[in-house]
Amino acid sequence: MNGASREALASARERLDALTDNTSVDAAKLAEELAAVTALLDREVSLRRVLTDPAQAGEGKAELAARLLGSQVGGETVDLVSGMVRSRWSRSRDLVDATEELASIADLVAAQRAGALDDVEDELFRFSRIVSSSTELRSALTDRVATDTAKAGLLARLLGGRANPVTERLVVRLVAHPRGRSLESGLTALSKLAADRRNRMVAIVTTAVPLSDGQKRRLGAALAKLYGRQVHLNLDVDPAVLGGVLVRIGDEVIDGTIADRLEEATRRMAG
The missing domain is CATH 1.10.520 (Peroxidase; domain 1)
Known part of the structure; x- marks a missing residue:
């Protein structure tokens, strides 16, 4: 997402966080209802275009959303979607993507509570x-x-x-x-x-053999110190790396494997 849509999504996520801070709100039900709204918006192209039309007043679009959804979903979902359509979106499709993301986050909130x-x-x-x-x-x-x-x-x-x-x-x-x-x-x-x-980063860690619990803790601590935030380790085993550790975080790769060092040595000899 770019520009206005990115800002609109950030605002929607803040509203969702504020809503789900209240543990009396059923996060799993909220997720289910937001997923249903996502399916509706994905299917009804003309509707989502109306709800994201910058020429239309935000309050009018919110009222339309409330009328359409009020008998189908709960009040929390109606309030969230109404707030979203008041915002400005760069593309109508971005509203669908954002609603889907909120549904996933609500389900993750349910998992976190449990x-x-x-x-x-x-x-x-x-x-x-x-x-x-x-x-x-x-x-x-x-x-x-x-x-x-x-x-x-x-x-x-x-x-x-x-x-x-x-x-x-x-x-x-x-x-x-x-x-x-x-x-x-x-x-x-x-x-x-x-x-x-x-608020964690995800590191995909590939090793030739499984890491011990102590090795996992030390690697996690080292990466947290390097990046300044907690890093969750997703562990994968691949004998092809021979030894050492290959770490991928987003687009960044930290390669400390024997296979990489052998490849580098081969390049130097060839040069």
Whole structure:
């Protein structure tokens, strides 16, 4: 998102945070209702264009949203969406993206309240690794011919009873409504949202063998000192790195593997 949309999303997230600070608000229900609004806006192109039309008064758009949604969702959801349509958006599509993001954040709030946010982060990462390593599974989950019911059934068999209910809801929504994204990029975005709930960075750490608990603590502390904030470690094992540690944080790569040093030595000898 750019410009006005980025500012509108920031304001919407602040309103969501203020709302969910009240523990009497059912965050899971809020997530479900925001997801339903996302589906409506994604489907009804003319509606979202009206709700993001800069020529229309913000209060008039908020009243329209309240009339349309008032009998379908709860008051908290109506208030959130009304506030969003009062804002200015660079593109009508950005309103849909923002509503979807708020739905995901609300579900993560539910996980956080239950003390399960770390589990959800780890499960999203592990599932993304499973998808990237299985062409057959990825094809089944992204098959445009397969129904949403069939995909949800497959996910229920894969995740049901094995993953946190929040993880399952997030993945099911992503698979059912990819909205032009690849499955991998959608899972990465969800992992980042989960990390942001604790103001943490996410590091993908690849080693030849699993790290011990002590090694994890020392690596986490070193990265936290380097970046000035807590860093959540998503751990992956790949014998190809031979030894050492490969760390990816966003676009930045810290490569301390033997394989990298061997490659560098080979380049020097060739030169």
